[in-house]
Amino acid sequence: MLHKIRLKPGLDKQSSDTGAEGKWVNADYARFRYGFPEKVGGWSQLVADNLIGAGRDQHTWVDLAGNKYAAIGTNKCLYIYYEGAIYDITPLDTGRQQTGSTFKMVSGDATVTLTTSTAHSASVGDIILLDSVSGVTALSTGFTDADFEDTLFEVKDVPSATTMDIEMASNATGSATGGSTTIDFYYVIGPISQGYGYGFGTNTFGGYTTPLTTTTINNAGVLAAGATSCIFTSTSAFPSTAAGGGTILIESELLLTQPTTPERIRFLDLVEEPKERVMLNMPIQL
Numbered sequence: 001m002l003h004k005i006r007l008k009p010g011l012d013k014q015s016s017d018t019g020a021e022g023k024w025v026n027a028d029y030a031r032f033r034y035g036f037p038e039k040v041g042g043w044s045q046l047v048a049d050n051l052i053g054a055g056r057d058q059h060t061w062v063d064l065a066g067n068k069y070a071a072i073g074t075n076k077c078l079y080i081y082y083e084g085a086i087y088d089i090t091p092l093d094t095g096r097q098q099t100g101s102t103f104k105m106v107s108g109d110a111t112v113t114l115t116t117s118t119a120h121s122a123s124v125g126d127i128i129l130l131d132s133v134s135g136v137t138a139l140s141t142g143f144t145d146a147d148f149e150d151t152l153f154e155v156k157d158v159p160s161a162t163t164m165d166i167e168m169a170s171n172a173t174g175s176a177t178g179g180s181t182t183i184d185f186y187y188v189i190g191p192i193s194q195g196y197g198y199g200f201g202t203n204t205f206g207g208y209t210t211p212l213t214t215t216t217i218n219n220a221g222v223l224a225a226g227a228t229s230c231i232f233t234s235t236s237a238f239p240s241t242a243a244g245g246g247t248i249l250i251e252s253e254l255l256l257t258q259p260t261t262p263e264r265i266r267f268l269d270l271v272e273e274p275k276e277r278v279m280l281n282m283p284i285q286l
Contacts, residue, residue: 009035049086052076052127052152056190075190076127088152090186092129096121098183099132103148105141105172111156111165112143112172114183119161126155127186128166135179142173148181217250 005022009032012020029040053076060070070081077090098120104113122128130148137144153166216233 009037047081047084047086051079051086052154053189073189077186077189090127093185093187096185101181101183102177103136103139103179103181104177105139105143105175107141107173107175108171110168110171112168113159114164114166114181116162116164116183120164120183121161122155122158122164122185123188124155124158126188128153128155128164129184129186130181131184132182133179134181139176139178140174141176142170143168145179 008023010024011027012023012025015023015025017025024037027037030037031040032038051072051074053074055072055074057073058070060068062068067082072079072081072086077088080087080089098116098118101114101116104115129150129152131150133145133149135145136148147168155164156167157165159165217230
């Protein structure tokens with residue numbers, strides 16, 4: 001005998017598959033209309049613009065006049081969508097601006113080298129905006145001032161502290177050096193790929209790490225329990241007295257220290273319970 005099965009519209013993602021008897025528990029690109037599921041008709045492209053970078057987040061809002069906005073952030077830029085158009089509102093890092101930079105083109109090559117008057121601190125992947133371009137048309141390389149004026153480029157290579165490479169859509173038809181432009185840098189937002197984290201304090205968070213400094217004990221063979229100082233083979237890389245000393249690791253013991261001479265370090269306190277002794281030539285880490 002046949003029985004009519006009635007399933008409630010909507011998805012039940014709270015109950016288990018067994019507990020959600022008489023309900024839909026999973027779907028993909030589907031919606032419910034008049035109580036029955038049907039496939040979503042599809043997507044249509046909103047704008048023809050290509051955004052720079054990988055999308056990270058989107059925030060939408062309506063202003064007091066009823067205008068609808070969407071802020072879209074990528075790992076490279078920040079955009080505003082309004083009334084069918086995309087606007088780039090990424091702030092400029094004005095402290096990195098380079099004025100009076102020059103161009104270098106090589107015939108048959110699409111790479112253009114920008115030379116700055118001072119160190120630019122640019123990295124591969126940085127987004128730059130060229131402004132106040134002049135003198136390029138006169139170089140007769142197939143490029144004009146308009147090809148660079150108010151145009152965004154991604155830094156492809158950094159040959160030196162005062163040069164960076166960008167890439168044009170076509171090759172230069174002649175070789176020349178000259179012209180002038182102002183280089184504005186977009187703020188660096190973040191990398192395109194991300195990794196797992198393990199909580200605050202487990203990474204550098206914009207800081208830097210220094211390598212461990214190691215040396216050996218040079219103290220007549222042993223370091224006896226209760227010693228208040230010790231002579232090491234070298235303490236040149238250890239924190240100075242003016243810096244307030246530092247912490248050293250002897251086997252599993254962490255000791256607060258302060259240099260008293262170029263080779264002698266005075267122990268201020270133990271961070272861990274002391275052991276009996278540490279033998280000669282035991283590696284010491286700062």
